[in-house]
Amino acid sequence: MNSDPVDKLVKLGFSEYEAKAYVALLRESPVTGYQLSKQSGVPRSMIYEVLGKLTARGAAMTLRKGGATKYAPVPAAEFLDQLHREHEELIFSLKDDLAALTSASDLEYVWNIEGHENIMAKAEEMIRQAKARIYLALLPVTFPALQPALEEAIRRRVRVVVYTTSDLDLPGGQVVVAPVFEDARDRVEGLMLILVVDREEVLIGERLTATQARASWTSSPLLVFIAEHHLRTDPYLPQVLACLEDRGLDLIQEEDRELFAHALESHING
Amino acid sequence: MNSDPVDKLVKLGFSEYEAKAYVALLRESPVTGYQLSKQSGVPRSMIYEVLGKLTARGAAMTLRKGGATKYAPVPAAEFLDQLHREHEELIFSLKDDLAALTSASDLEYVWNIEGHENIMAKAEEMIRQAKARIYLALLPVTFPALQPALEEAIRRRVRVVVYTTSDLDLPGGQVVVAPVFEDARDRVEGLMLILVVDREEVLIGERLTATQARASWTSSPLLVFIAEHHLRTDPYLPQVLACLEDRGLDLIQEEDRELFAHALESHING
DNA sequence: ATATCGTGATTATAAACCTAACGTCTACGT
DNA sequence: ACGTAGACGTTAGGTTTATAATCACGATAT
Numbered sequence: 001m002n003s004d005p006v007d008k009l010v011k012l013g014f015s016e017y018e019a020k021a022y023v024a025l026l027r028e029s030p031v032t033g034y035q036l037s038k039q040s041g042v043p044r045s046m047i048y049e050v051l052g053k054l055t056a057r058g059a060a061m062t063l064r065k066g067g068a069t070k071y072a073p074v075p076a077a078e079f080l081d082q083l084h085r086e087h088e089e090l091i092f093s094l095k096d097d098l099a100a101l102t103s104a105s106d107l108e109y110v111w112n113i114e115g116h117e118n119i120m121a122k123a124e125e126m127i128r129q130a131k132a133r134i135y136l137a138l139l140p141v142t143f144p145a146l147q148p149a150l151e152e153a154i155r156r157r158v159r160v161v162v163y164t165t166s167d168l169d170l171p172g173g174q175v176v177v178a179p180v181f182e183d184a185r186d187r188v189e190g191l192m193l194i195l196v197v198d199r200e201e202v203l204i205g206e207r208l209t210a211t212q213a214r215a216s217w218t219s220s221p222l223l224v225f226i227a228e229h230h231l232r233t234d235p236y237l238p239q240v241l242a243c244l245e246d247r248g249l250d251l252i253q254e255e256d257r258e259l260f261a262h263a264l265e266s267h268i269n270g
Numbered sequence: 271m272n273s274d275p276v277d278k279l280v281k282l283g284f285s286e287y288e289a290k291a292y293v294a295l296l297r298e299s300p301v302t303g304y305q306l307s308k309q310s311g312v313p314r315s316m317i318y319e320v321l322g323k324l325t326a327r328g329a330a331m332t333l334r335k336g337g338a339t340k341y342a343p344v345p346a347a348e349f350l351d352q353l354h355r356e357h358e359e360l361i362f363s364l365k366d367d368l369a370a371l372t373s374a375s376d377l378e379y380v381w382n383i384e385g386h387e388n389i390m391a392k393a394e395e396m397i398r399q400a401k402a403r404i405y406l407a408l409l410p411v412t413f414p415a416l417q418p419a420l421e422e423a424i425r426r427r428v429r430v431v432v433y434t435t436s437d438l439d440l441p442g443g444q445v446v447v448a449p450v451f452e453d454a455r456d457r458v459e460g461l462m463l464i465l466v467v468d469r470e471e472v473l474i475g476e477r478l479t480a481t482q483a484r485a486s487w488t489s490s491p492l493l494v495f496i497a498e499h500h501l502r503t504d505p506y507l508p509q510v511l512a513c514l515e516d517r518g519l520d521l522i523q524e525e526d527r528e529l530f531a532h533a534l535e536s537h538i539n540g
Numbered sequence: 541a542t543a544t545c546g547t548g549a550t551t552a553t554a555a556a557c558c559t560a561a562c563g564t565c566t567a568c569g570t
Numbered sequence: 571a572c573g574t575a576g577a578c579g580t581t582a583g584g585t586t587t588a589t590a591a592t593c594a595c596g597a598t599a600t
Binding site: 005012013055058075076078083088097099101110112113118 | 326328
């Protein structure tokens with residue numbers, strides 16, 4: 001995550017040369033174009049064009065001193081603040097513009113979300129919007145990414161229940177630890193994630209590790225109900241079957257025995 | 271300022287097609303690629319690539335319904351929040367990175383800043399950083415851009431004095447109204463701006479209207495002193511000369527008479 | 541003379557953009 | 571049954587633009 005500052009500058013819209021030049025300028029200034037081209041690795045023939053763009057953007061300043069022109073960076077904090085402010089303004093005005101356009105899209109569908117980042121972002125957003133209840137099933141590795149949002153939700157008095165496979169630290173929330181059955185683990189490739197918010201929407205993520213991570217989101221009432229129901233009942237299954245004792249086998253139809261095998265087994269072993 | 275939302279999206283890093291497609295998606299969804307290409311003006315041959323990028327970025331979602339694939343946008347507010355959060359993170363982590371690199375640049379120079387926006391941004395930044403005193407000379411048209419920052423400074427108990435040519439509304443600040451002499455107006459092309467902050471730094475902007483607006487910034491003590499002195503004494507000049515009365519003409523050397531002509535005249539006329 | 545300094549011209553490459561044509565389906569009217 | 575048309579998706583060509591990579595030419599200065 002914490003890569004070269006040059007990369008980050010490129011993400012902010014700089015060209016690679018511009019980024020290199022700016023970083024080099026921060027390292028040492030004031031310098032002439034020639035000096036900078038050496039220290040930054042930007043070809044001499046490009047450095048003036050690049051410096052021109054930097055000054056035009058407000059990232060650098062020029063200084064004429066005895067015939068020669070020297071350059072210095074605008075202090076990083078100052079420039080970044082400026083960038084940030086511009087970006088904020090853009091976002092805000094866009095929000096207004098786009099809010100006017102948006103027509104209520106039909107939510108009674110199942111939508112697909114692609115990309116690990118987008119899925120986690122959606123999950124975070126859902127948690128952030130939660131008003132009353134959150135049911136969340138995930139593997140412990142996925143937990144840290146959502147922990148801050150969950151803690152914030154708890155502070156808002158949202159009831160949070162997390163189902164996972166080993167104990168997690170979530171004060172104020174309820175953590176239910178239950179093993180994942182082998183067949184489920186086999187059937188689900190990669191990490192999984194089930195998130196039910198306010199009995200209104202559900203996010204089901206699969207293959208979270210793979211590069212082409214995929215998730216489904218819906219506010220379809222039935223699917224939401226099913227997902228929530230599954231989360232809340234599944235951990236009890238072994239105990240319920242225990243109560244049934246031997247009668248359990250009679251109640252369960254032949255073809256479904258296999259399905260319950262693991263639960264029964266864990267009862268026997270436990 | 272308030273242009274096409276598509277332009278703003280482009281500024282946020284979208285391609286033009288991506289922006290058009292997203293806006294069109296907000297207008298109506300869910301739609302197939304074909305429909306969207308018509309409504310958005312994006313060529314059919316590009317629409318799927320574009321939609322792919324949008325979904326990869328978390329701006330759109332796919333829906334499979336009866337063989338056909340349909341698309342819908344991630345709600346604007348949600349997506350923009352997400353973008354904003356990412357941008358903030360980038361900025362913050364960059365600030366840390368770059369702060370570590372920055373070597374104190376020599377400030378005893380006069381630096382040049384280009385571009386109207388950059389100059390105004392620098393002025394705003396200076397005002398924002400001001401701790402004790404602000405002396406500012408400008409024409410009334412330039413005032414609104416800086417007004418919020420100035421008011422904020424006044425709230426911080428910074429002493430603010432504005433020199434201009436017609437009365438301005440700046441409660442808590444001191445506004446000195448004085449005419450600009452004709453020769454000064456002739457000599458200065460376009461708008462001008464002089465800003466002295468905390469007796470430490472000064473910004474002198476010229477040709478603010480021209481496309482190649484230019485400004486000088488320095489913390490050189492002498493220049494700062496001169497600029498501040500000029501601002502504070504200039505408005506008194508007519509009155510001072512009035513006190514001198516006729517002796518004024520004797521005191522002033524032949525070659526300088528022209529320089530004071532206007533002041534003397536305004537004294538005579540007033 | 542050699543390191544420093546500034547500029548111009550040239551080419552390569554990839555991304556974005558644009559246009560045209562080619563396919564499959566399905567529906568509808570004759 | 572047949573042809574047409576429109577929805578739908580794909581393929582292949584092309585231009586333009588921004589960035590990157592190189593070479594080459596002049597000038598100044600110690």
